[in-house]
Amino acid sequence: MKFLRQTSGFVGKNIAVIVIIFAALALFFPQNFNFINPGLIAPLLGVIMFGMGLTIRLDDFKILFFRPKEVIIGVLAQFIVMPLLAFVLVKIFHLSPDLAIGVILVGTSPGGTSSNVITYLSKGDVSLSVAITSCTTLLAPIMTPLLTYFLAGESIEVNIFSMFLSIIQIIIIPIFLGIIVHKFLPKIANSIQDILPLISTIGIVAIIISIVSANASKILISSFVIISIVILHNIFGYLIGFLIGKVTRQPLAKIKALSIEVGMQNSGLAASLAITHFAIYPLAAVPAVIFSVWHNISGGILAGIYSRMKNTPHE
Numbered sequence: 161m162k163f164l165r166q167t168s169g170f171v172g173k174n175i176a177v178i179v180i181i182f183a184a185l186a187l188f189f190p191q192n193f194n195f196i197n198p199g200l201i202a203p204l205l206g207v208i209m210f211g212m213g214l215t216i217r218l219d220d221f222k223i224l225f226f227r228p229k230e231v232i233i234g235v236l237a238q239f240i241v242m243p244l245l246a247f248v249l250v251k252i253f254h255l256s257p258d259l260a261i262g263v264i265l266v267g268t269s270p271g272g273t274s275s276n277v278i279t280y281l282s283k284g285d286v287s288l289s290v291a292i293t294s295c296t297t298l299l300a301p302i303m304t305p306l307l308t309y310f311l312a313g314e315s316i317e318v319n320i321f322s323m324f325l326s327i328i329q330i331i332i333i334p335i336f337l338g339i340i341v342h343k344f345l346p347k348i349a350n351s352i353q354d355i356l357p358l359i360s361t362i363g364i365v366a367i368i369i370s371i372v373s374a375n376a377s378k379i380l381i382s383s384f385v386i387i388s389i390v391i392l393h394n395i396f397g398y399l400i401g402f403l404i405g406k407v408t409r410q411p412l413a414k415i416k417a418l419s420i421e422v423g424m425q426n427s428g429l430a431a432s433l434a435i436t437h438f439a440i441y442p443l444a445a446v447p448a449v450i451f452s453v454w455h456n457i458s459g460g461i462l463a464g465i466y467s468r469m470k471n472t473p474h475e
Contacts, residue, residue, distance in 0.1 A: 398420070
């Protein structure tokens, strides 16, 4: 068990490098990485969400009662900024339906699970980050299908109810199972938490290499466009989140958390929804995969910048 904890710690600290290495290998040597069935993506994401549930405590939601304004601002920013940015980018770049639905799915997904770690490394308000991530994730079954339909429904068929059921199965049920295990079997939950970074990284890497290896040639052909859009989407999310925090006069620690929450998305969910509900568009899952790789890189860079920005003493 000690070896697993040490391995998990190492993987957690180097997740960005690990993701980049395996993504590159799957891209340039796809024939060696096509052994993971795309049908496993949803169960893998469910395992990651179960792990997220293990880390959620009921006390994490106390912030909703004591500081509701901050959480509401974060939730609204998440479900307004990133979807609108996705829509604008789709229009500016005149994307094909394949890439358009992929970018929109990334934009309408809830906050990314790694945002809490990046907020911690940034010396931001971790409790606020956890509260926003939890709320946007729990609202995802309603918000993600509705926003996707609103932004893409005119040109692409979007089955709201089917997406709703998928998100319940992939996200909500595993999270609640994790919460229940943490509540009633704390010893087991604590032992699993020690190796969560390892489990999550394996799941993320498996999802990435499955999609990248299956679409390697198409990714290489349109890589410049996809990567450009993903980088712009992510960076503008960070920037606008930061500006919203400034405009609403929040302390720096909370501004950092808000910026990270807005900019980082649950790209694993976007990829799973793309494969499950938009299989007729071969490239639909690719923006989510590229986003997953990129936001681990940008998140690490941003954490380095934010950690040097000193919070006021009472933060």
